[in-house]
Amino acid sequence: MTFDTIIRGGIIVTAADTVQCDLGIRNGRIAALGSGLSDAGTVIDARGRYVLPGGIDSHVHIAQPSGPGIVMADDFESCTRSAAMGGNTMVLPFCLQETDAPMRQTVNAYHRLAEGKCHVDVSFHLIIANPDEQMLGQELPALVADGYTSFKVFMTYDGLALNDMQILETMAVAKETGALMMIHAENYDMIRFLTAKLEKQGDTAPYFHGKSRPIPIEREATHRAITLAEVSEVPLVVVHVSNREAMEEIRRAQAKGLKIKAETCPQYLVLTEEDMKGLNMEGAKYVCSPPPRDKASQQACWEGLKTGVFTLFSSDHCPFRYDDTQGKLAPKGRTSFRWVPNGIPGVAARLPILFSEGVSKGRIDINTFVAVTATNHARTYGLYPRKGTIAVGSDADIAIWDPKKTMTISNANQHHGADYTPYEGIKVKGWPVLTMVRGNIVMKDGALVAGRPVGAYQSRQLSRI
8 A cells, every 4th residue: 555544635734834635644654745645545535624733732731749638630541532532632741840759750650650541642841849959950951851851830839939049040951951941920929918818808719719810910920930031041931821911021022032932721712710700619610820811811812822922822731620529629628719729621622612712713714723733832842843734754643623513512522530621511613523643543523443542752852942
């Protein structure tokens, strides 16, 4: 056979081009693009459908330590299964530094959790929680050299927040090694101050999680993170931006020529702070950080996507079960919003929400959709052109979309480990009907079809931003 698989007559879309033609796959890679391709063991009819690069979700949390008595809802099997159902072919979770173990040991343990369980490809970011001399001087440079080319730091959370000096010292390693730094930008002291004030007033329901993290807290931290990066002369990715004020800080930095990239997420396009007002503890289902904002912030995030301020659209999938004392209904969480496990599921909903609200409704074109959900992730995190595009020689990571298919998002069609989705009931137009990882069909018509998990760990080059 000339090809293992031919995808026939689909509308092939990249970040730059749209063309109707056949696509031939051989040995897990795209071998040909053209008309009238023939001689294959498998032929897939894609007429009337989009043939897109598989989504890359570069911001997910899987099997990550989450505090005493709290257990994350997804392991590698369930998260990557959910990812495939949503048209994704790769996810990038975070390996969290544990202060009582060498980072290499922690990374190896994280690999063991993933081994043989992934339905899509994976690669790991690192989270730097304790940037001591050993970590910065030896462990981190060695890990970057081995293909762990991005790491994240936090400006908030107990046990994770770094001060400015620690951030600068970590940025110095990024500059020396060429690694890419990501940052969660919220002001830790402001959050602690407002949390104590709200609790003293008796305002402890999940809704007040948002009030403890108002927009100025994100804006100030974003400005400070950019300033630290400017002084350090390093590129920076500001993750999960939720509002106009933070976006404008990023826009100004980009206009100055600074290498500042930014990401937004579906929760900032379709959820608001009002969702956290649910009766009893229902609002806990929507607790994440930064929190959902208001309608004006939603419009700002759309503007950021349309104008290129945001080049990445990720889910920040961080799932906990709701009806579970090890999840959102943890006993301490009932006493105050500060103890509600922080994060929401969304890896399967990310692409359908953006396709429906963006492409189907005319807010963005299909090429922008491909750019912000796949190509830019591959470019940013050292995977391009092997991943993130449709080109001869690239991995055959493909998602076939029916642009006319209408669905209602429900927990049943998310296929994750959580017992709810914050996007329950949202009607979407446009849905992935087939997901292929390196030439292997993983999902077809909403069901897993691969006999065993075919995903594998992917080492990465340095960033291209």
